[in-house]
Amino acid sequence: MPRTNPLLLPPRHYLNNGFGVRSWLLTRDHKRIALLYLVGVTLFFFIGGAFAVMIRLELATPAGELVTDDTYNKLFTLHGVMMVFFFLIPAIPAVLGNFLIPLMIGAKDLAFPKLNLASWYIYMIGATFTLYAVVTGGLDTGWTFYTPFSSAYSTTQVVPAAVGIFITGFSSILTGLNFIVTIHRMRAPGLTWFRLPLFVWSHYAASLIMVLGTPVVAITILMVAAERIFGFGLFDPNRGGDPVLFQHLFWFYSHPAVYIMILPAMGVISELVAAFCRKQVFGYTFVAFASLGIAVLGFLVWGHHMFVAGQSVYAALIFSILSFLVAIPSAIKVFNWTATMYKGSIAWETPMLYAIGFIGLFTIGGLTGLFLAAVGLDVHVTDTYFIVAHFHYIMVGGTIMGYLGGLHYWWPKISGRTYNELLAKVSAAIIFFGFNLTFFPQFIVGYLGMPRRYHAYPPEFQLLNVLSSAGASILGVGYLIPMIYLAWSLRYGRIVGSNPWGAVGLEWTTTSPPPTENFAETPVVTWDAYEYPTEVHGHVA
Amino acid sequence: MWPGTPLFPDTASTMAHRVDALYFFLIGLTAFFSLLIAGLIIYYAIKFRRRAPDSVGARLSGGLVLEITWTVIPLGIVLVIFTWGASVFFAMARPPADTLNIYVVGKQWMWKFQHLNGAREINELHVPIGQPVKLIMTSEDVIHDLFFPAFRVKADVIPGRYTEIWFEATRPGTYHLFCAEYCGTRHSGMIGQVVVLEPSEFQTWLSSGQAEGSLASAGGKLFRDLACNTCHRSDAQGRGPVLDGLFGKTVTLQSGDRIAVDEAYIRESIVNPNEKLTAGFQPIMPAYQGQVTEEQLLELIEYVRALGTGTSLPSLRPDAGGPRPGENTPSRGGNVPR
Numbered sequence: 001m002p003r004t005n006p007l008l009l010p011p012r013h014y015l016n017n018g019f020g021v022r023s024w025l026l027t028r029d030h031k032r033i034a035l036l037y038l039v040g041v042t043l044f045f046f047i048g049g050a051f052a053v054m055i056r057l058e059l060a061t062p063a064g065e066l067v068t069d070d071t072y073n074k075l076f077t078l079h080g081v082m083m084v085f086f087f088l089i090p091a092i093p094a095v096l097g098n099f100l101i102p103l104m105i106g107a108k109d110l111a112f113p114k115l116n117l118a119s120w121y122i123y124m125i126g127a128t129f130t131l132y133a134v135v136t137g138g139l140d141t142g143w144t145f146y147t148p149f150s151s152a153y154s155t156t157q158v159v160p161a162a163v164g165i166f167i168t169g170f171s172s173i174l175t176g177l178n179f180i181v182t183i184h185r186m187r188a189p190g191l192t193w194f195r196l197p198l199f200v201w202s203h204y205a206a207s208l209i210m211v212l213g214t215p216v217v218a219i220t221i222l223m224v225a226a227e228r229i230f231g232f233g234l235f236d237p238n239r240g241g242d243p244v245l246f247q248h249l250f251w252f253y254s255h256p257a258v259y260i261m262i263l264p265a266m267g268v269i270s271e272l273v274a275a276f277c278r279k280q281v282f283g284y285t286f287v288a289f290a291s292l293g294i295a296v297l298g299f300l301v302w303g304h305h306m307f308v309a310g311q312s313v314y315a316a317l318i319f320s321i322l323s324f325l326v327a328i329p330s331a332i333k334v335f336n337w338t339a340t341m342y343k344g345s346i347a348w349e350t351p352m353l354y355a356i357g358f359i360g361l362f363t364i365g366g367l368t369g370l371f372l373a374a375v376g377l378d379v380h381v382t383d384t385y386f387i388v389a390h391f392h393y394i395m396v397g398g399t400i401m402g403y404l405g406g407l408h409y410w411w412p413k414i415s416g417r418t419y420n421e422l423l424a425k426v427s428a429a430i431i432f433f434g435f436n437l438t439f440f441p442q443f444i445v446g447y448l449g450m451p452r453r454y455h456a457y458p459p460e461f462q463l464l465n466v467l468s469s470a471g472a473s474i475l476g477v478g479y480l481i482p483m484i485y486l487a488w489s490l491r492y493g494r495i496v497g498s499n500p501w502g503a504v505g506l507e508w509t510t511t512s513p514p515p516t517e518n519f520a521e522t523p524v525v526t527w528d529a530y531e532y533p534t535e536v537h538g539h540v541a
Numbered sequence: 542m543w544p545g546t547p548l549f550p551d552t553a554s555t556m557a558h559r560v561d562a563l564y565f566f567l568i569g570l571t572a573f574f575s576l577l578i579a580g581l582i583i584y585y586a587i588k589f590r591r592r593a594p595d596s597v598g599a600r601l602s603g604g605l606v607l608e609i610t611w612t613v614i615p616l617g618i619v620l621v622i623f624t625w626g627a628s629v630f631f632a633m634a635r636p637p638a639d640t641l642n643i644y645v646v647g648k649q650w651m652w653k654f655q656h657l658n659g660a661r662e663i664n665e666l667h668v669p670i671g672q673p674v675k676l677i678m679t680s681e682d683v684i685h686d687l688f689f690p691a692f693r694v695k696a697d698v699i700p701g702r703y704t705e706i707w708f709e710a711t712r713p714g715t716y717h718l719f720c721a722e723y724c725g726t727r728h729s730g731m732i733g734q735v736v737v738l739e740p741s742e743f744q745t746w747l748s749s750g751q752a753e754g755s756l757a758s759a760g761g762k763l764f765r766d767l768a769c770n771t772c773h774r775s776d777a778q779g780r781g782p783v784l785d786g787l788f789g790k791t792v793t794l795q796s797g798d799r800i801a802v803d804e805a806y807i808r809e810s811i812v813n814p815n816e817k818l819t820a821g822f823q824p825i826m827p828a829y830q831g832q833v834t835e836e837q838l839l840e841l842i843e844y845v846r847a848l849g850t851g852t853s854l855p856s857l858r859p860d861a862g863g864p865r866p867g868e869n870t871p872s873r874g875g876n877v878p879r
Contacts, residue, residue, distance in 0.1 A: 237701030279598025324619035341585035344598035376629025383721035449690025454729035
């Protein structure tokens with residue numbers, strides 16, 4: 001960003017429109033609700049991260065000496081529950097999506113502002129139940145709640161945790177519904193579907209999954225609770241239930257849930273690549289339809305979590321080929337992002353570093369998915385650290401890189417100020433290095449045969465686990481630094497104008513921070529997404 | 542401090558090389574595409590870096606030929622991987638006809654293995670090389686998963702069901718066996734070793750144990766102790782179906798459906814007999830749910846399998862240990878009503 005004369009914040013914006021606690025807790029402004037979510041997901045990210053730190057400390061030695069086996073089982077369970085349900089699923093949609101979708105489509109707010117606030121309360125109430133489960137004894141079922149262990153054998157706080165997840169599911173459903181209606185009904189004049197930013201397309205696709213998939217997991221989790229409380233014979237074979245039925249119901253949602261996490265991140269990457277290449281996203285329509293393709297196919301591949309669960313050979317083959325097909329739209333996206341860089345005007349700003357990091361890590365995460373879709377190979381690597389490495393490449397290397405990249409890109413819009421660029425670049429590099437050191441060795445130890453969720457392990461796996469633990473400590477530092485300089489920038493950061501990156505997109509046409517009603521007057525769109533003029537003036541306020 | 546850190550698992554079964562070949566192919570593919578993408582990104586990021594603050598990228602919005610190319614080529618590649626992975630999986634899912642069968646019961650937190658001659662092991666499994674081995678597995682409580690990294694095979698072990706793994710070991714040695722499905726407190730302690738022996742050593746090992754008689758004979762004893770033989774008579778005069786020669790056949794149910802008589806059906810017919818009643822019989826058999834253990838159920842199944850096969854013992858292949866002299870061979874003529 002070129003240095004310019006000191007600027008002033010606009011006299012009136014959403015952050016100075018009321019200062020009391022009430023003005024936040026009763027707000028209907030999507031931007032303030034996004035910040036409420038930002039506080040929530042950040043809190044749960046660091047709680048989930050603290051569990052991860054303890055897991056990696058324990059695994060630094062093979063004997064399992066640091067914590068007891070029961071404690072360890074609770075640590076990985078709570079790490080998964082916190083990260084999946086309370087961070088990864090809401091992070092990008094509820095923070096960045098909430099903040100940006102109305103701004104990107106030239107609307108004053110989401111279609112249902114009160115419902116949006118209700119979603120946040122539902123999310124926090126659900127989180128409270130789950131935190132209650134954490135402090136009153138924890139949970140040891142794994143985030144996957146496999147039956148009959150969860151429904152008939154575990155002695156931990158399954159019911160409060162399940163209720164928490166059930167409740168939080170409604171937050172996700174309502175957010176998805178709000179986005180779908182908003183995108184259909186509230187686009188600015190002239191903003192046709194094929195002029196929408198790809199961020200909006202990918203959120204639309206993710207919203208479809210939230211609305212259609214979440215009810216299934218909500219019911220499933222409720223069935224587990226019902227079996228525990230009332231003794232219904234749903235999943236416990238001793239009462240005539242079917243334990244594998246649970247896995248079908250659970251993965252019918254929880255596989256598409258991965259796409260709730262990754263599709264919005266892909267949308268962020270499309271925005272970042274376009275903005276820092278100052279160029280249209282190559283193959284816009286293909287990238288847009290790839291999002292929908294992933295959302296649809298995502299509902300048809302749940303059985304690939306169950307290749308060794310006694311599924312019939314033919315069912316396994318069908319789930320295998322459908323899983324391979326998901327690779328195609330994912331590959332299309334990666335190729336198109338890469339092609340977008342060709343003859344771009346590429347700026348090495350922090351968000352672009354995250355975008356490049358995302359593409360690299362998502363490529364590895366996606367390609368290792370092919371190992372798992374190949375049934376004959378999946379039999380060996382499923383339930384090992386190979387799986388752990390694979391899904392962390394997608395969820396951490398993908399979703400969190402996208403989330404942080406997006407947060408850095410839109411931070412000047414959100415706060416009106418910017419952060420220390422050097423610190424930001426250094427921490428992006430630390431995160432990339434720490435991430436790979438943490439998770440790459442897990443591919444190797446997984447193929448060696450180390451099963452996941454092991455509190456103690458054979459000594460010959462130690463070196464790879466020590467590397468992993470060392471990487472995790474670096475990664476942890478990498479996540480703390482942005483937390484500090486972003487918080488610092490809220491007060492002391494340099495004030496930037498409405499469009500510090502020289503990007504196109506409606507969100508950059510209003511002030512930073514935007515006024516409560518977003519736009520002084522409703523914009524009329526007569527251009528395509530990412531249509532750059534022949535030169536831009538990035539530093540103009 | 543690092544006692545030999547391997548980077549690749551032992552390969553000790555016929556399946557291991559097939560799985561590894563696919564693994565290496567996919568590593569090559571992953572390396573190729575990762576380096577291609579990373580190389581292009583770094584090259585572009587340097588070559589097309591922004592030189593003036595106001596510059597913008599070229600106007601290039603897409604190209605149909607390119608889109609088709611990078612759709613069709615990955616599609617072709619994944620179809621190849623699919624076919625390859627499927628063929629390996631078929632080999633894993635289809636055991637050869639003549640396997641050495643061993644029963645497995647998983648429980649929190651141990652593995653129990655039962656050889657057909659009656660030898661029992663806990664958390665340790667002895668198998669011979671050069672002989673296909675089939676494990677028929679069930680669980681007493683939650684879902685477990687028996688995993689042999691050196692053989693590249695695993696399968697979930699599910700309460701109320703029988704699942705199978707087969708492998709043919711190729712290299713003598715001692716290898717890990719793990720529980721790979723999280724099963725509670727001591728999940729990571731539900732481990733053991735598989736000892737692969739030369740066939741002759743395996744024979745010696747098998748006959749050295751203090752077996753109380755074969756599984757089938759134990760099943761026969763149980764069959765009499767539970768008075769199953771009062772109704773399931775061989776002369777077709779009993780109130781229950783004749784079981785001789787039934788295993789592997791197909792029976793017609795009261796509902797008109799036909800069902801193959803396998804381990805799962807026999808198990809269900811013992812614990813919950815009225816669920817799938819054979820046509821022509823009354824629902825008079827009591828349910829044995831909770832009255833027989835999973836191990837006893839396996840003994841009964843093995844007894845039913847042996848009934849009417851013309852051998853007094855289930856046939857262990859001659860080269861894999863048959864009936865041994867002095868073993869407590871059940872004399873069915875005397876004990877079982879014919």
